[in-house]
Each structure stands twice: as C-alpha cells, then as structure tokens.
Amino acid sequence: MVIVLFGKPGAGKGTQAPRLAEALGVPILATGDVLRAALREGTRLGLAAKSYMDRGDLVPDDVILGIVKEALASDRFKGGAVLDGVVRTVPQAEGLERVLGELGRSLTAVLAFDIDDDEIVQRISGRLVCDVCQTPVPGGEVGAPCPKPGPTDGGHLVRRKDDEPEAVRTRLDVYRAQTLPVLDWYREHGTTVRTIDAVGAVEEVTDRALSAIGITPERAA
Ligand code: AP5
Numbered sequence: 001m002v003i004v005l006f007g008k009p010g011a012g013k014g015t016q017a018p019r020l021a022e023a024l025g026v027p028i029l030a031t032g033d034v035l036r037a038a039l040r041e042g043t044r045l046g047l048a049a050k051s052y053m054d055r056g057d058l059v060p061d062d063v064i065l066g067i068v069k070e071a072l073a074s075d076r077f078k079g080g081a082v083l084d085g086v087v088r089t090v091p092q093a094e095g096l097e098r099v100l101g102e103l104g105r106s107l108t109a110v111l112a113f114d115i116d117d118d119e120i121v122q123r124i125s126g127r128l129v130c131d132v133c134q135t136p137v138p139g140g141e142v143g144a145p146c147p148k149p150g151p152t153d154g155g156h157l158v159r160r161k162d163d164e165p166e167a168v169r170t171r172l173d174v175y176r177a178q179t180l181p182v183l184d185w186y187r188e189h190g191t192t193v194r195t196i197d198a199v200g201a202v203e204e205v206t207d208r209a210l211s212a213i214g215i216t217p218e219r220a221a
Contacts, residue, residue: 003080054162
C-alpha cells in the first residue's frame with residue numbers, strides 16, 4: 001500500500017502520518033523531515049535545500065525525486081509507504097509514477113486533508129517540534145525536552161524557521177500555485193483521491209482517513 005498525504009502546510013499530515021503508518025504497518029517517508037535532518041547534519045543536500053526551505057519555497061523537483069527514488073527502492077519501503085509531503089508539483093507526480101512503475105508498484109490513493117487558512121494560521125502559530133524526531137508537540141514550551149513516550153531522544157522543542165508569518169504566507173501561496181493542481185492531475189490519471197475533513201480531534205481525523213481507504217479503525221487497531 002502506497003498512500004500520499006496531501007494538503008496545505010499545517011493541515012496535519014505530519015500528525016497523521018505516524019498514526020496511519022502504524023495502522024497500515026508501513027513506514028513513513030516525509031521529505032520535509034529528511035531535508036531538515038540533512039540541514040541539521042550540514043550535508044550537501046541540507047545546504048542545497050536551506051534557502052528554499054527558510055523562505056517557504058519548494059525544493060527543486062530533481063532533489064525531491066532523488067530522495068523518493070532512493071528511499072522507495074530500499075528494503076525498508078518494499079512493503080509500502082505513507083508519503084508525507086510528497087507530491088507537491090505535477091513533475092513530482094509524474095516522477096513518482098515513473099519510480100513506482102519501475103519498482104512494479106502503483107499508488108493506492110491520495111488522501112487530501114481539507115482545512116481553511118484561518119485554522120492553518122492558528123495551528124502553525126502555536127506549533128513547536130522536537131529538533132531531533134521532528135514530532136509536532138501541541139502546547140509545549142521552547143527548550144522543553146521532547147515529550148515523546150519511551151527512551152529520550154535527547155531532543156528539545158523548537159519553532160521551525162519556516163513557521164514565521166512571512167514564510168507561512170509564502171508556503172500557502174506556493175501550495176495554491178504549484179501543489180493544488182496536482183489533485184487534478186491525479187483525478188485525470190484515474191488515481192483514487194479522497195478528501196478528508198482535517199478539522200476535529202486528531203483521533204477523529206485518523207478514523208476518517210482510514211475509513212476513506214476502506215479500513216475500519218477497529219480492524220486497523
Ligand atoms: P514539510 O515539513 O512537509 O512541511 P509542510 O507540508 O509545510 O507541512 P507542515 O509540516 O508545516 O504541516 P503538516 O501538514 O505536517 O501539519 P502538522 O501535523 O505539523 O515541508 C517543509 C519544507 O520542506 C517545504 O516548505 C519545502 O521547502 C520542503 N519540501 C518538503 N517536501 C517537499 C517536496 N515534496 N517538494 C519540494 N519541497 C519540499 O500540524 C500542524 C500543527 O497543527 C501542529 O502544531 C499540530 O500539533 C496541530 N494539529 C495537527 N492536527 C490537529 C488537529 N486535528 N487539531 C488541532 N491541531 C492539530
């Protein structure tokens with residue numbers, strides 16, 4: 001099963017990804033997390049992506065498709081994937097189709113999380129993430145240790161640079177101009193696209209997403 005999580009910045013893709021991945025028994029590929037990890041480690045990929053990410057622009061398609069191709073061809077993803085943050089442009093949709101075709105697989109569905117801009121601004125203005133595992137943490141304080149259950153990952157809560165108001169505005173503009181047309185591309189290519197109401201309790205949104213792909217939450221649990 002290969003699922004694309006689609007939606008505006010702050011729609012809840014990163015919150016839902018681990019919940020859906022656990023229910024479906026497949027790993028997550030989150031391009032934003034891969035890029036932020038590269039940035040933190042100061043690799044060539046991170047340095048190349050930094051200026052795009054800081055101002056809220058998209059990283060070039062060839063960079064993203066390189067990450068996707070390498071990951072999906074690895075053993076870790078041979079049973080499927082939840083793709084968080086890919087696909088964001090039509091060339092990425094075409095590239096993903098090509099990569100999956102080469103691997104003898106196909107996309108199961110696109111889950112499009114639906115939410116209005118006012119709710120996005122409110123969510124993002126309050127968002128802190130762990131600087132190691134990158135999990136969004138509601139209601140935390142900057143500098144507090146990552147509260148993820150289990151052994152500590154040593155991370156602390158930070159505010160993402162691209163969550164500053166100007167970068168958020170750019171990200172929403174970029175979404176409308178470059179990312180939204182991807183949904184029409186998928187519909188025209190016969191891919192299953194399901195719209196999920198992304199407003200409500202996190203658990204409710206998960207249940208809606210699972211139901212949309214024909215999995216009852218009880219069966220998944
Ligand atoms: P990325 O990290 O993918 O960011 P994004 O798509 O902008 O999405 P976010 O992480 O901001 O939001 P989200 O939808 O995951 O929401 P979250 O769960 O955190 O990408 C960052 C950058 O990397 C891009 O701008 C680009 O530069 C580059 N990049 C990455 N992929 C790329 C690609 N394919 N092509 C080109 N460039 C790429 O939730 C948001 C907040 O809301 C959190 O505080 C959360 O706690 C809260 N929340 C979540 N659900 C609920 C709920 N149901 N009720 C109340 N609050 C909720």
